[in-house]
Amino acid sequence: MRKVILTMAIAVMGFTAAFAQDASKRKMDMQKFTPEQRAERSTAMLDKKLSLSADQKTKIYQINLDRANKVEAMRNTAEDGKKGRGKQMKADMDASNNQLEMVLTPAQKIKYDAWKAEMKDKKRNGGRRGSGYSKKDMKPVVSNPPAQG
Template identity: 55%
Template sequence: MKKLILTMAIAVMGFTAAFAQDSTKRARRPMANLTAEQRAEKATGMMDKKLSLTADQKQKVYAIELNRAKKMDAFRTEDRAAMKGKMKDRKAEMEKSKADLDNILTAEQKTKLDAFRAEAKEKGGQMRKGMGRGKRDKAPVVSNPPAQG
């Protein structure tokens, strides 16, 4: 009888430890493999929705986004060693397309776009901050801290 109770207690503890693992991680969705035209259309649609572009602006933005997407595809198809060396070229190309977009947009649209870019940059920084570091122990939360004095 004692062996049965002891075996059951060990089994319960083992199952408890097994199910206590963190299961809050989200499953990663596979990224859609879009063509340059699809990425340009998606970016243009998003800008149209956020910035209320005119028809003329929409055409110009699509042309800029398509050009950017094709150049990024060309950069991605190169080998890894060449990619690191061309980082300055990629950055210069991105700045050029940003400048072209700023020439097309009105002042109000520029401020909206800058706010959107800043928000996206902050969000990306937060995502990168937590990547690959695992969970670190945090300081315990004290609900009633001792009084100072």
Template identity: 55%
Template structure:
């Protein structure tokens, strides 16, 4: 009888530990495979909403974003070794598209876009820290601390 009660108690504790897992975490959704046109349309839509673009500006921004998205597709489809070698070209293309956007936008819109980019950069940094990739500012773990005398 004691063995039965002990076995039941161990089973209850085991099931409690299993079901105590955090179920509030979001399930990972697979990223949708968007075409270059869809990504350019999405980026243009976000900028239109945030920056109040005119119809002419919207067309020009779409053309810039489409060209950038197509170049990024080309970079992604290349060999990994070739991609590492062309990182400078990729950054130069990104800077060129930013400069083209600056020519299209007004000063107020540029300010809003810079704020939006800074916010996105900060948000991305927080996400990377949350993933455990950025461990530079954490103290090292010491398995056996020195004895105090």
């Protein structure tokens, strides 16, 4: 009887842990956004980071909208030219970054470059949030610590 109850308790805990994560929070990037929504989100994020003026917001929104439309058009093309498409996307991204930097003030450019470097570093470290340490930098957990005495 004890084994049956223990087995059922373990099964319930396992199922609870398996379904505890909400799918909408895990894969927010998987949602389908229109180019206008993407441009609005990236403009709002830049406004939050760089404190843009109203004139800068409209110019940056237009740059982001052009970029989002180009990306959307490339995504809708056939899969056969994937490698060339990646190079084209990078070239478009660099061009729009250059346009964006022309709109920013020198102080905003410094903040923008620092933010880009921070995002690149986070991506390099596996997208982990927090301290910025990679998995190899973390010390292993000791399962049987010595008794304090």
